[in-house]
Amino acid sequence: MTITEVGRSRLRKEDAHLITGRSRYTDNITLPGMLHLAMVRSPFAHAKITSIDASAAKSSPGVVAVLTGADVAAEQGSLPNAWPITPDQKAPAHPAIAVDAVAFAGEVVACIIARSAAAARDAVELVDVSYEELPVVLDLEEALKDEVLAHPDLGTNKSATWIFDSGEAGTGKPISEALNGAEVLIERTFYQQRLIPAFMEPRSTLVDPTGEQITVWSATQIPHILRLMLALTLGIPESKVRVIAPDVGGGFGGKLQVTPEEAITVLAARHTGKPCKYTETRSESLMAAHHGRAQVQKVKLAATKDGIVTGLDVHLLADMGAYLGLVTSGVPILGAFMYNSIYKFPAYRFECTNLFTNKAWTDAYRGAGRPEATFAIERLMDELAVELGMDPLELREKNWIKHEEFPFTTVAGLEYDSGNYEAATAKALELFGYDELRAEQVRRREANDPVQLGIGISTFTEMCGLAPSRVLGALSYAAGGWEHAQVRVLPTGNIEVVTGSSAHGQGHETAWSQLVADRLGVPFENVEVLHGDTQTSQRGLDTYGSRSLTVGGMAVLAAADKVIEKAKVVAAHMMEASEEDIEFTDGKFSVKGTDQSTALGEIAFAVFSAHNLPDGFEPNLDSNATFDPQNFSFPHGTHLAAMEVDTETGQVTIRKYVCVDDVGVVVNPLIVEGQVHGGLAQGIAQALYEEAVHDDAGTLVTGSFVDYLVPSAPDLPHFTTARTETPSTTNQLGAKGVGEAGTIASTPAIVNGVLDAVRHLGVKDIKMPCTPSRVWAALEEAKTTGGVQ
Amino acid sequence: MASSKTITVEVDDVSYTDDVEPRLLLVQYLRERLGKTGTLIGCDTTNCGACTVHLDGVSVKSCTMFAVQADGHNVTTIEGLARDGKLAPLQQAFHQCHALQCGFCTPGMIMQSASLLTENPHPTEQEIRDGLEGNLCRCTGYQNIVAAVQAAADGTVSSDSTVSADSDESETAGVA
Numbered sequence: 021m022t023i024t025e026v027g028r029s030r031l032r033k034e035d036a037h038l039i040t041g042r043s044r045y046t047d048n049i050t051l052p053g054m055l056h057l058a059m060v061r062s063p064f065a066h067a068k069i070t071s072i073d074a075s076a077a078k079s080s081p082g083v084v085a086v087l088t089g090a091d092v093a094a095e096q097g098s099l100p101n102a103w104p105i106t107p108d109q110k111a112p113a114h115p116a117i118a119v120d121a122v123a124f125a126g127e128v129v130a131c132i133i134a135r136s137a138a139a140a141r142d143a144v145e146l147v148d149v150s151y152e153e154l155p156v157v158l159d160l161e162e163a164l165k166d167e168v169l170a171h172p173d174l175g176t177n178k179s180a181t182w183i184f185d186s187g188e189a190g191t192g193k194p195i196s197e198a199l200n201g202a203e204v205l206i207e208r209t210f211y212q213q214r215l216i217p218a219f220m221e222p223r224s225t226l227v228d229p230t231g232e233q234i235t236v237w238s239a240t241q242i243p244h245i246l247r248l249m250l251a252l253t254l255g256i257p258e259s260k261v262r263v264i265a266p267d268v269g270g271g272f273g274g275k276l277q278v279t280p281e282e283a284i285t286v287l288a289a290r291h292t293g294k295p296c297k298y299t300e301t302r303s304e305s306l307m308a309a310h311h312g313r314a315q316v317q318k319v320k321l322a323a324t325k326d327g328i329v330t331g332l333d334v335h336l337l338a339d340m341g342a343y344l345g346l347v348t349s350g351v352p353i354l355g356a357f358m359y360n361s362i363y364k365f366p367a368y369r370f371e372c373t374n375l376f377t378n379k380a381w382t383d384a385y386r387g388a389g390r391p392e393a394t395f396a397i398e399r400l401m402d403e404l405a406v407e408l409g410m411d412p413l414e415l416r417e418k419n420w421i422k423h424e425e426f427p428f429t430t431v432a433g434l435e436y437d438s439g440n441y442e443a444a445t446a447k448a449l450e451l452f453g454y455d456e457l458r459a460e461q462v463r464r465r466e467a468n469d470p471v472q473l474g475i476g477i478s479t480f481t482e483m484c485g486l487a488p489s490r491v492l493g494a495l496s497y498a499a500g501g502w503e504h505a506q507v508r509v510l511p512t513g514n515i516e517v518v519t520g521s522s523a524h525g526q527g528h529e530t531a532w533s534q535l536v537a538d539r540l541g542v543p544f545e546n547v548e549v550l551h552g553d554t555q556t557s558q559r560g561l562d563t564y565g566s567r568s569l570t571v572g573g574m575a576v577l578a579a580a581d582k583v584i585e586k587a588k589v590v591a592a593h594m595m596e597a598s599e600e601d602i603e604f605t606d607g608k609f610s611v612k613g614t615d616q617s618t619a620l621g622e623i624a625f626a627v628f629s630a631h632n633l634p635d636g637f638e639p640n641l642d643s644n645a646t647f648d649p650q651n652f653s654f655p656h657g658t659h660l661a662a663m664e665v666d667t668e669t670g671q672v673t674i675r676k677y678v679c680v681d682d683v684g685v686v687v688n689p690l691i692v693e694g695q696v697h698g699g700l701a702q703g704i705a706q707a708l709y710e711e712a713v714h715d716d717a718g719t720l721v722t723g724s725f726v727d728y729l730v731p732s733a734p735d736l737p738h739f740t741t742a743r744t745e746t747p748s749t750t751n752q753l754g755a756k757g758v759g760e761a762g763t764i765a766s767t768p769a770i771v772n773g774v775l776d777a778v779r780h781l782g783v784k785d786i787k788m789p790c791t792p793s794r795v796w797a798a799l800e801e802a803k804t805t806g807g808v809q
Numbered sequence: 810m811a812s813s814k815t816i817t818v819e820v821d822d823v824s825y826t827d828d829v830e831p832r833l834l835l836v837q838y839l840r841e842r843l844g845k846t847g848t849l850i851g852c853d854t855t856n857c858g859a860c861t862v863h864l865d866g867v868s869v870k871s872c873t874m875f876a877v878q879a880d881g882h883n884v885t886t887i888e889g890l891a892r893d894g895k896l897a898p899l900q901q902a903f904h905q906c907h908a909l910q911c912g913f914c915t916p917g918m919i920m921q922s923a924s925l926l927t928e929n930p931h932p933t934e935q936e937i938r939d940g941l942e943g944n945l946c947r948c949t950g951y952q953n954i955v956a957a958v959q960a961a962a963d964g965t966v967s968s969d970s971t972v973s974a975d976s977d978e979s980e981t982a983g984v985a
Contacts (some may be wrong), residue, residue, distance in 0.1 A: 038912030039900040039919065040886035041847020048846035136829075137841075220851050220859060220913040220947045269913030270947050271851075302852035525911030525948050690907045697908065697950035723885055725856035725945065733938040733951040762950075 022606050025534035025544055026753075029690035032530045033549075033585045034523075038269075040339035041267055044266045046224035046237045047299040054226070055084055057288055057298035058140035059281065060130035060147045061308065061403055062122035065378040065718025066170070067151035069120055069129060072735050077132060077146040078090040082139025084292060086147065087131040089119035092287050097253040099343070100278055102245075102498040102805050103350035109180040112376070113172040114343045116280035122151075123342035124380050125719050126278050127306035132297060134289050148382065154233055156378040158435050160316050160337040163375040170342060170376035177331035179349060182254050184356050192431040195369035198331020206403045212392045214314040214339065214712040215623040215705075216722075217385045218730050221269020223309060224299040227289035227684070234289070235262045241271040242562040243522050245346070245499070249278040254286060264440040265552040268524030272702065273384030275524065276564045277346050291777040305320070306728055307720050311712055312385020314339035322367075327415045331367035334359055334396065338374050341381035348373055348383045353495060354483075354565075355389030357432040361397045361442050362481045362656060363419040368431040370558075378718045384564060386702050386763045390482045398478045398768035406779065412477050412772070413445065413454075420479065427749075434483065436654045437749040440682065441479060444744045448658040448680040451740055457662050457676075463589055465780055472674070472781075473645035474663045476773025479535055484757030486565030487751070488649050499522045502648035503560035503567070504661065505575035507536065507583050509641040511628035513621025515540060515547045517579075520560015521572030522552040526759065527566060527691040532576050535571045535753075539580040540620060541607025559646070566757030569687065574751050582643030587623045590641075593634040594618055594626060605703040633780050653748040655756040657681035659765040663773030667781065670796030672708060672774055679742070679765065684748040684756035685701070696741050699762020705731050706763075707770035708789050729789075778802075820845065829876045835869075836860040838876035839886060847888040847916050847981035851945070858944030861917035861924075862886045864881025868924030870917075870943070871887035874909045890923070899923055908957035910948035918944050922958045931962055 035126060074086040099114040118129050128146050157168040163177040170177055187194030193347075199205065220716035226237040234256065238588035240246050243263040251258035268275065281298050289296040300309070318335040338352040352372040360368055387394075401419075405412035421428045423440040430436060454475070461473045486492075489500030506518040516534050533547040550556050563572075582606050591609035592599040601612045610617035623641070626632065662676040679696065686692050709729040713721045722728040747754025767788070775783065776792050782802030786794055820843060827842055834845045839845040840864070842974040850872060850927030860871040863885040871884075880938040897917050902908070918941065925940035927934065932940065936960045938951065946954060961968050 032907065034912070035904045037913050038889055038909055039896070039903050041845070041916050043847060043849070043912060044918075045846075045849065045851070045913065048840075080851060127890070138832075142934065161974050178844055218946065218947060220911065222851065267912065269851075270911040272947070284834070302857070303853065359829075527910070622917065694907050694910060694949060694953060697952045698948045699950075701950035702947075724854045726854050730945050732943070732945055733941040733955065736938075736951055738934065738955075739950065 021538060023538055025537045026687050028534065030534055030544065030690065033533060034527060036567065038060045045221055045269055046226055046239045049226055049237055049266070051153060051226070051228055054136040054297055055135060055292055056140045057285060057296055058132045058137070059128045059304065060129045060132065060142050060144050060149065061304070062118065062125055062129050064122060064151050064153055065125040065156045067122050067152040068154065069118060070150040070152050071132060071514065071589045074130060076148070077143040080139065080143040081144045082135040082145055084135065085133045085134060087117065087133065087288060087291065088301055089115055089117040089129065092117055092121050095254065096283060096287060099257065099283065099539050100249045100253060100346060101349060102343035102561060103347045104351045104496055105182050105353055106180040106277065108402070108475055108582050110174050110176065111179060111344045111351060112174060112258050113500060116283035117590055124378050126380060128284065131284050131288060133292055149751055156485040158377050158379060158714055158718055160339055160375055161378070163377050164337060164373065179344065179350055179376060181371065181373045182353060184370040185346045186431045189433055191433040193367040195331050195333050198367040201326045202330060204323045204404065204407055206321040206400055206407060207578055208319055209399065210317040210319065210396055210399060211530045212313040212315040212317065212395065212790050215312045215385055216712050216728055217272045217274025217309070217312060217712055218569040218728065219270035219272055219274050221384065222300045222302055222305045223279065223281060225284045225285040226295065228295040228299040229289040229293060230295070233260050233262050234286065236286065237262065237264045237266055239275060240265050241268065241275040241522065241524055241564060244520060244560040244562055246282065248279055250283065250286060253278065253283060265522050271524045271562060273312065273388055274309055276384045287523055300659055302725060303330040303723050305519050306723050308380055308702060310345050310383040311341065311380050312382055313392060314382050317392065318397050319394045319400060320486045323404055325408070325481065325524045327404070327410050327418050328367040328458040329363055329419050332359055332363055334370045336372040338372055338441040339382055340374050340376050341379045342376060343381040345381050345383040345763055347380055347455045350384065350497060351384060351389045353389065354718040355393035357434050357483060358390045358393035359397055360431050360706070361394060362421055362479055364421050364428065365419065365431060371608060376382050379714060385521060386699065387760045388429060391703065391764045391767055393499050394480045394764050395768045398480065399459055399771045399772065402775070404476070404774045413732040416479050423652070431451065435651060437651060438518050438746045439654060439656050439804050440744060444656065444680045444682050445479060445658040447742055447744055448660050448678050451742060452678040454660065454675065466563040471666050472777040474665065474773045474775065474777025476769040476776060477802065478517050478765045478769035481654050482714050482760060482764050483652040484566035484655055485570035485653040486617060488651060499561065500648065501561065501571065502646050503572040503575045504574065504644065505577065505579045506642065506735065507579040509583060509624045511625050513624045515542055515543065517547060517549045517576055518557045519549060519551045519576060520557055520562065522560065522562050524563065526568060527688065531569065531571065531687045531691060535573055535576055536580050539607065540583065542620065569755045570653050570751050570757050571649055573647050573753065573755065578645035579643045579754065583641050587620060589625045589634055589637060590616055590627055594623070635646055649750060649751040653750050653756040654759050655681065655683045655686065655758065657761060659769040661769040661773040663770065664676050665774060665777040665795060667778065667799055668793035670797060672790055672792065672798065677737050678740045679762070680744060681758070681761050682744045682746050683758040683761060685745065685754035686743065687755065693741055695758045696762045697739055700739055700766045701731060701736055703763040703766030704736065704770055706788055708737065708766045711789050745762040814877050816841050816877055818879045818882060818884055820884045821886055831875065831877055833876045833925040834864040834872055835874040836871035839871060844887050845888055848886045849913055849916060853911065856919040856945065858921060859914055859946065863920060866927070868921050872975065887920060890919065895979050899957070899965050902957040902966045905966055906957035906960055907951045908953040909948060914944060914946040917947060918954060925958065926962055934959070
């Protein structure tokens with residue numbers, strides 16, 4: 021096989037329709053007789069619903085029907101949580117339309133069905149809902165006290181407590197050994213603020229109930245999981261549901277959900293017998309689509325005086341919000357295995373308490389658990405370096421796994437197959453100009469420059485390629501982690517690749533074409549990739565957790581290999597040779613030691629016509645494969661940020677950002693770089709700009725893009741990106757995954773850099789996002805407290 | 810329904826005359842009445858710019874205008890940008906520089922970029938970033954969008970289907 025495609029910066033096949041306005045996002049689709057939905061949402065974060073009078077809404081012009089929770093109570097079921105992390109996990113019932121009570125502001129209490137979107141929205145105002153307000157619990161520390169309950173009927177705000185202990189697991193020493201009598205103990209509390217995924221395309225669902233099957237178009241990352249879950253939740257035979265994810269405008273975990281709105285649109289279509297469409301407004305999206313992060317991390321790091329880390333103890337409070345969504349409860353667990361990061365300390369304990377509050381529920385957001393873990397350990401390494409007066413990079417190097425030590429079993433029990441932290445760091449330092457910037461930092465400090473310079477470091481790793489099914493089973497996740505693919509050979513020799521990994525901006529059509537073009541020796545242009553429709557792609561587990569290439573891509577390669585094996589039989593027959601003598605290279609089957617050969621395309625037509633095939637040969641080259649990974653993959657990298665802080669205004673500027681990522685073998689460098697850029701933007705946004713803020717009553721204050729500060733172009737710098745390449749040994753391609761790397765690495769790099777700029781002025785910590793007002797306040801506070809610990 | 814008003818608007822070189830509700834937004838008129846779904850809606854506060862079109866050659870956010878305000882005017886959407894089956898240089902540049910991922914911000918981003926280049930044909934990187942401040946993208950981190958606008962301004966847009974067989978140099982160097 022000649023490799024001509026893998027490693028090549030192919031421009032994307034996906035672009036043509038998107039740059040010309042021929043897009044097919046769900047809200048662009050219109051069906052005959054289609055009705056429009058609008059949701060009536062609770063303005064209160066916690067209340068009993070005492071009555072609903074929808075009569076005025078029902079008689080409003082254009083309104084066809086109004087559905088309340090009571091109307092659909094018998095059929096709406098309870099929305100799914102697929103990750104009961106403990107056998108005794110507590111979870112409230114989660115009706116799509118609230119029936120008796122609401123537990124967060126924005127929860128749906130009724131649905132208007134009308135002939136136009138405008139008529140539906142007009143009628144929202146006319147639904148008279150009487151509420152009896154209940155006290156709200158919003159803060160995690162308060163929730164822990166169980167004085168005010170988010171769901172009084174549960175009797176507690178605690179959903180579950182989950183513990184990993186390296187002493188008990190046999191993966192290391194007990195944490196008590198490290199903490200008792202530690203030469204140095206760093207104790208900190210970090211706040212992972214609540215974030216909103218804020219995909220650009222608002223969620224939209226269109227349901228066509230006509231015919232024998234219900235067809236659901238939805239702006240989702242997970243058409244296959246959605247099909248299964250809608251069937252189970254609403255009691256529809258799975259075979260009667262078809263889900264299509266057409267063009268999907270970003271997800272970042274935010275569309276990894278089975279939403280109330282999707283279920284309601286199905287119910288509305290079933291009630292009216294007509295196609296129904298719901299598209300949320302941006303304010304609804306910010307208020308009611310699931311949020312992310314929202315954790316309090318109480319951490320203790322033990323070390324020797326010469327900087328050898330001996331143990332880490334993590335106590336986590338994780339905000340579930342009001343309900344458990346699809347994987348809400350498991351997000352902290354995904355982080356549990358990553359707190360030790362690239363370091364090889366001997367003792368680790370993690371305890372997480374999942375708590376309910378009266379806010380929108382949280383769930384996966386880019387990185388899901390791993391950014392939080394990486395932030396904590398990378399902040400702690402900087403704190404330890406300060407405590408010991410060591411260079412933060414030198415401290416990290418003292419503790420990280422050396423490249424010759426792989427494979428390495430970590431204190432959290434994972435086997436890291438490969439990595440080279442030295443190489444990535446060396447490259448990053450070179451691109452960054454570390455020594456020069458440190459010298460400038462000294463100069464500015466000495467000169468008392470109002471604009472101070474800081475250097476932020478983050479050396480990270482993550483677990484990607486979710487996930488080995490057995491591991492998921494051991495963690496009580498309800499499903500597996502395999503992926504499916506089909507490679508179809510058309511009579512012309514053109515290839516159709518069907519993937520279960522449904523893309524929403526990642527460029528699978530291009531990358532999968534490259535994979536198959538190499539493997540089958542066919543032109544890139546002759547490969548078509550189909551995805552996102554459960555009728556063409558019957559099996560799949562969709563796109564999240566940087567899994568597409570390392571799991572889905574491997575299924576594609578395995579299916580292509582099966583095509584070659586089948587075609588080989590026909591090739592031998594056509595050329596009157598023995599199968600053992602047939603070789604396949606660059607799209608041609610040849611007979612060893614002769615100049616006889618036949619192309620895959622010729623075999624494709626011979627199989628199609630089926631006139632002269634070997635006895636018993638099934639006339640079909642199409643092949644299926646399902647790949648279940650045996651291990652995760654572990655991308656890593658070194659990110660360096662030069663941060664300028666104006667000590668007079670608190671303004672923070674990113675002067676330089678360098679990242680060197682090792683994501684293993686790369687199929688398309690252009691796409692990989694794009695993923696890194698976008699990931700960086702979201703991680704930086706957590707560090708500097710974004711936070712979902714609620715008032716004391718539990719109302720979202722940052723309810724529009726006026727207040728929820730998604731960064732725009734001038735808010736971000738030019739990134740210098742580079743790669744090192746240590747192939748993964750956990751899949752045949754050597755790929756590791758790149759979707760979340762930038763987000764995971766950049767947040768601690770930025771915050772470490774901000775603190776490094778002002779630490780000498782007495783500032784010890786700044787809560788994220790490090791806004792000018794927070795930075796300024798921290799500087800002022802340091803002045804009044806004398807700035808010394 | 811409130812009383813309707815008759816408007817005549819030229820959109821992508823075709824003249825349309827329609828009765829519209831006074832409260833109908835231009836973007837709703839484009840999408841719902843004319844089927845111009847290439848123009849997208851990403852927010853309801855004029856922050857995201859996904860709905861950006863040109864009104865008489867100047868970029869406007871079509872969610873911030875009523876359709877009746879476009880009466881007698883000329884509107885160009887992303888669907889009218891390509892001419893004679895040939896992509897506009899900015900469209901080609903967005904493709905070539907991998908300036909889009911999910912594509913949702915792309916129509917607005919391209920229309921705003923076009924307006925920016927009309928006003929300032931040779932912008933600096935900072936001028937491009939400032940000029941695109943009203944358009945949000947959640948996928949790209951803007952770097953490749955800035956590069957695309959720069960490429961269109963510099964006239965370095967080609968019609969090749971790959972950047973180059975070996976683009977590692979430009980990858981690792983982080984070109985502007």
